[in-house]
Amino acid sequence: MSNYILYGVTLILLIVSFIKDRNKTKTALMKAWKSFENILPQFLVVLLLVGLMLAVLNPQLISRIIGADSGWPGVILSGLVGAITLIPGFVAFPLAAMLLNGGAGYMQIGAFVSSLMMVGVVTMPVEIKYFGRKLTIMRNLLAFLFSFVVAFVIRLAVG
Amino acid sequence: MKAVLKRYRAFIITVIAMSLLTVFSRDTGVKAFGVALSSFKEMIFVIPPVFVLLGLLDVWVPREIMIKYMGEGSGLKGVALAIILGSAAAGPLYGAFPISAVFMKKGVKFTNILIFIGAWSTTKIPMFLFEMSALGSKFALTRLAVDIPGIIIIALILSKLISKDEVKMIYYNAETNAK
Known part of the structure; x- marks a missing residue:
């Protein structure tokens, strides 16, 4: 759904741009292509890593890790699973809901969802290309630690 | 070759x-x-719409405007805009990085870029609606309430941990890459 909105908005802006100035629009498209081509090698590596991660860490294994354990070890494991996997939201949220129904605690789910969205171990090659190694590692590390703050507050508020 | x-x-x-x-x-x-x-x-x-938007942004929005709204001295306005732009986004986090490069070219303040990345990663509106329906509004709202200050705090810590020269290098890198 959000993809269609994204396409719609882009198309409208592109048409407006084209009507206003053909040459500028051409430059914009050239820039779009160049930025894409520039990052493509890293993107391709990320895609392969995503494939590898999901082949090893399938939903069954994830639910075993997050569902069975309780307490802080389970929360940390959930955070780690979230950090190294890259699952689109429309798969992740139903999975998280399923895990909750299957007996996982709110704290685990909070850590999992939070680190899944904020920490991206497999997308690091792309992030490093733009932000450098140091900042990328620090950002992911801080976001990982922050996931446990989120988990803790969620347990206080919801669990 | x-x-x-x-x-x-x-x-x-x-x-x-x-x-x-x-x-x-x-x-x-x-x-x-x-x-x-x-x-x-x-x-x-x-990916195609993200990169086309990035191209349009690069060509049509003048540097002065971006600096005025999100550059040094843009204050809370810049922070709010970074959160809104990041939250309105669609697509996975790796889409945010090339857009950040254009922001750097346009003179957006470093902490605002970090806030934008944070918002894109976790407070996206389409995802929020989806989260509410899957995990309940209490869960989603609590996470949002923690995430917004969290994103800002992380951005501030990161900009403290990294030196001015390193930031300059990152900006320089963005400019040469996005040509």
Whole structure:
């Protein structure tokens, strides 16, 4: 759904741009292509890593890790699973809901969802290309630690 | 040709490594390549509009305007805009990085870029609606309430941890890459 909105908005802006100035629009498209081509090698590596991660860490294994354990070890494991996997939201949220129904605690789910969205171990090659190694590692590390703050507050508020 | 090979070196090495894995553990390897292929299809679907928007932004929005609203001295207005722009986004986090590069070119303040990345990663509006329906509004709202200050705090800590020269290098890198 959000993809269609994204396409719609882009198309409208592109048409407006084209009507206003053909040459500028051409430059914009050239820039779009160049930025894409520039990052493509890293993107391709990320895609392969995503494939590898999901082949090893399938939903069954994830639910075993997050569902069975309780307490802080389970929360940390959930955070780690979230950090190294890259699952689109429309798969992740139903999975998280399923895990909750299957007996996982709110704290685990909070850590999992939070680190899944904020920490991206497999997308690091792309992030490093733009932000450098140091900042990328620090950002992911801080976001990982922050996931446990989120988990803790969620347990206080919801669990 | 040599330059192309060099750029794709990591990709080629990963393909070889995963092919070796497939020899030893057929199921895992086949599955890994399958998931990679379906992610590639997903990427092909999401990526074009993100890059076209980035191109349009680069061409049409003057540097002065971006500096005024999100540059040094833009204050709370810049922070709010970074959160709104990041939250309005669609697509996975890796889409936010190339857009950040254009922001750097346009003189957006470093902390605002970090806030934008944070918002894109976790407070996206379409995802929020989805989270509410899947995990309940209490869960989603609590997470949002913690995330907004969290994103800002992380951005501030990061900008304290990194030196001015390092920030300059990152900006310089963005400018030469996005030409």
